Amino acid sequence: MSNQRAGVAIVTGASTGIGRATAKALGNAGFRVFGTSRRPAPEQVDGITMLTCDVTDDASVTTLVEAVLKEAGRIDVVVNNAGIGLLGGAEESSVGQAQSLFNVNLFGVIRMTNAVLPSMRRQHAGRIVNMSSVLGLIPAPYSALYASTKHALEGYSESLDHEVLAFGIRVVLVEPA
Numbered sequence: 101m102s103n104q105r106a107g108v109a110i111v112t113g114a115s116t117g118i119g120r121a122t123a124k125a126l127g128n129a130g131f132r133v134f135g136t137s138r139r140p141a142p143e144q145v146d147g148i149t150m151l152t153c154d155v156t157d158d159a160s161v162t163t164l165v166e167a168v169l170k171e172a173g174r175i176d177v178v179v180n181n182a183g184i185g186l187l188g189g190a191e192e193s194s195v196g197q198a199q200s201l202f203n204v205n206l207f208g209v210i211r212m213t214n215a216v217l218p219s220m221r222r223q224h225a226g227r228i229v230n231m232s233s234v235l236g237l238i239p240a241p242y243s244a245l246y247a248s249t250k251h252a253l254e255g256y257s258e259s260l261d262h263e264v265l266a267f268g269i270r271v272v273l274v275e276p277a
């Protein structure tokens with residue numbers, strides 16, 4: 101497959117759901133797509149090259165980004181889609197549960213973003229798409245922990261966008277309902 105018709109994209113959490121659909125859509129739009137799952141997957145699924153990555157693990161994220169750069173030479177788009185949910189009464193939810201949610205939904209995005217920004221700055225172009233939620237904007241009962249991760253992601257993304265704009269990089273949010 102050619103390296104660049106539209107560019108090279110990474111989609112985290114591409115084994116299922118919105119991530120899988122996003123990876124397929126980017127492939128159909130002409131991108132060379134690398135999708136991730138924590139579990140080993142067949143090398144190619146629907147034209148997507150699947151690689152293993154756990155966004156809670158610094159080394160796993162670094163290894164993924166290095167592998168894509170070695171294989172494709174550049175990264176134009178990263179879709180930080182990997183995420184987990186939790187519904188429950190706030191007072192019945194533990195700090196440990198909150199830490200687990202933040203470790204994927206916010207810190208996972210920060211790990212991936214920090215890993216790809218150096219190459220995006222060098223190429224003076226890049227797009228980081230962060231999968232938030234309508235619960236990143238509005239309150240909802242029994243969603244306090246999940247909503248807090250997505251509200252934090254919104255603040256991170258909008259602030260980062262101002263930081264990297266001068267380097268030709270934009271950070272955008274998607275807020276599914």
Ligand SMILES: NC(=O)c1ccc[n+]([C@@H]2O[C@H](COP(=O)([O-])OP(=O)(O)OC[C@H]3O[C@@H](n4cnc5c(N)ncnc54)[C@H](OP(=O)(O)O)[C@@H]3O)[C@@H](O)[C@H]2O)c1
Nearest residue numbers: 113114115116117118137138154155181182183231233276
């Ligand atoms: N579905 C909705 O209605 C909805 C609404 C608003 C926002 N969202 C957001 O959209 C995103 C995708 O949601 P979804 O419903 O499509 O999720 P999903 O079907 O549950 O899939 C989650 C994906 O994230 C990956 N993942 C989970 N933990 C991970 C980790 N530690 N490291 C790397 N990958 C990990 C999973 O991959 P493996 O298990 O294969 O590793 C899987 O591919 C999430 O950020 C979610 O918060 C979804």
